[in-house]
Amino acid sequence: MDVRQLELFLAVVEEQTFTQAARRSFVSQSGLSSSIRALERELGATLFARSASGATLTAAGEAFLPRARRMLADATAAKRELMGLGSSRSLRLGSEQCLGDLVNLADVLTAFAPQQEGIEVFFQQAPSDSLLRDLRSGRLDAALIAGPPGESGARLIQDLEVTVLRQEPFVLLVPRSHPLASESSVALAALRPERLVDFAPSWPARSILDQALSEAGVSRRATVEVTDVHMLLSLVEYGFGVAVVPQSFSAKPEAASLVALPLTGTRPCWETALALSPQAGTAARAFASMFLVDVPG
Incomplete structure (x- = not known):
C-alpha cells in the first residue's frame, strides 16, 4: 500500500x-x-x-x-x-515534447507546484536525449522521457532511476477518404507509395519509425517533417500525407476525424518513462509519485 x-x-x-x-x-x-x-x-x-x-x-x-x-x-x-530539512530549494523538471494522452502536464504542474512550499519549480520541454544528458549532469531532477521499449518496471540506466509508465504500439493515421481507411490493419510495406508526414529527426517517435521502416525494407517516397503534433494531425486530416505515430496520439481531439489502423508484421513500439537523476531529492520523488505505472501485463 x-x-x-x-x-x-x-x-x-x-x-x-x-x-x-x-x-x-x-x-x-x-x-x-x-x-x-x-x-x-x-x-x-x-x-x-x-x-x-x-x-x-x-x-x-x-x-x-x-x-x-x-x-x-x-x-x-x-x-x-x-x-523542510533539505538544502535544495528548487525543483527542475523536464518532459519530452509530446506524450500522447499519458498525462496532462499543464494540470499536473499546476496542481503540484502549490504543494511545494518554499520550493521554486522550473520546467522545460526538450527531446529525450537532451533531457537524459541534463539528468546525468544534475541540471534536471526528474523528467518524462520516451524511446524504444526496454524492460518493464523500474530499472537503472547509467545511474538514472527509470520507471516505465506505458508501452504502446504505433498506428497508421489516414483521413477517412483514404483508400486504406477501410482496412482493418496494414503492413508497413503498404506505405511505399504513400507520402509520410514525419516528426523531426530529434523526436524519439521518428527514430523508432526509421528503424522499423528500415527493417521492413520500406523507403520513404517523400518526407514532410514537422515539430508539432497538431500540425502533423492537421496535414493528415487535409490529405497531405499519412502518418505513423504512437497509438495514444490518435486519442487527441485533433485526431477525431482520422482513422487509426493497427500495424501488422514489423510493428514499431515506444515507451514513456519517468527518470530521476542520481541527486533527486524528496520534492522530485513527490513529483514522481503523481504518476501511475500503466504497462500491460
Whole structure:
C-alpha cells in the first residue's frame, strides 16, 4: 500500500465514478482501476461496488475510509516536514515534447507546484536525449522521457532511476477518404507509395519509425517533417500525407476525424518513462509519485 493508492482510493470515493476520479488524478482510467484492484488484493476485501452508474463504497470500503484519510494526512505531514530539512530549494523538471494522452502536464504542474512550499519549480520541454544528458549532469531532477521499449518496471540506466509508465504500439493515421481507411490493419510495406508526414529527426517517435521502416525494407517516397503534433494531425486530416505515430496520439481531439489502423508484421513500439537523476531529492520523488505505472501485463 502506498500514498498514491490512498489518493486514488479517496478520489473515487469523492467523485463516485472511476472516470471522473481518473480525470481528476491525471491518470488513465485503466491505470486507476489497476491501482484500486491492487489495493483490494492487498487488503483482501472489495472496497467498491461497481455499476454503470458509478462506484459506491462497500462495507469494507466504509471501514477503510477513515483509516485511509488518516494515513494520507500523516504521509502528507511527514513529507512537508522532511522537505523542510533539505538544502535544495528548487525543483527542475523536464518532459519530452509530446506524450500522447499519458498525462496532462499543464494540470499536473499546476496542481503540484502549490504543494511545494518554499520550493521554486522550473520546467522545460526538450527531446529525450537532451533531457537524459541534463539528468546525468544534475541540471534536471526528474523528467518524462520516451524511446524504444526496454524492460518493464523500474530499472537503472547509467545511474538514472527509470520507471516505465506505458508501452504502446504505433498506428497508421489516414483521413477517412483514404483508400486504406477501410482496412482493418496494414503492413508497413503498404506505405511505399504513400507520402509520410514525419516528426523531426530529434523526436524519439521518428527514430523508432526509421528503424522499423528500415527493417521492413520500406523507403520513404517523400518526407514532410514537422515539430508539432497538431500540425502533423492537421496535414493528415487535409490529405497531405499519412502518418505513423504512437497509438495514444490518435486519442487527441485533433485526431477525431482520422482513422487509426493497427500495424501488422514489423510493428514499431515506444515507451514513456519517468527518470530521476542520481541527486533527486524528496520534492522530485513527490513529483514522481503523481504518476501511475500503466504497462500491460
